[in-house]
Amino acid sequence: xxxxxxxxxxxxxxxxxxxxxxxxxxxxxxxxxxxxxxxxxxxxxxxxxxxxxxxxxxxxxxxxxxxxxxxxxxxxxxxxxxxxxxxx
Numbered sequence: 001x002x003x004x005x006x007x008x009x010x011x012x013x014x015x016x017x018x019x020x021x022x023x024x025x026x027x028x029x030x031x032x033x034x035x036x037x038x039x040x041x042x043x044x045x046x047x048x049x050x051x052x053x054x055x056x057x058x059x060x061x062x063x064x065x066x067x068x069x070x071x072x073x074x075x076x077x078x079x080x081x082x083x084x085x086x087x088x
Contacts, residue, residue, distance in 0.1 A: 006030045006074070007042070008067060020068030022046060027067065030074050037063055037074060 008016040011025040018027070024044035031038045041048035048067075062075035077085070 004032045009042075009044075016072070018067050018070045020070055022068040023070075030063075032076065035076075037076065039063070039065075 006016055007014040007026060007029050008018060008023075009025050009027040010018055010020065010023045014026060016030075024042070024046070026042050027044040028042055028048045029040045031040060039048065061077065062073050065072045065074065
């Protein structure tokens, strides 16, 4: 099933669960729109920090995130690329 939105947070019903007390139950979302990934804060208690001085264009198909003490990468890929990655 294709997902255009992934919710990140501490709650068990989020798609990307982060077991860290500094992360809100429903903390942020990653949204795929028009071939790009958007990071959106969902009114988390401590906010979602993106250390940017200006708007940037991401030319890669992945972004790296640190949420609390958790480090993650999010990537855009085809279903076949995902299947190949799972085999490794």
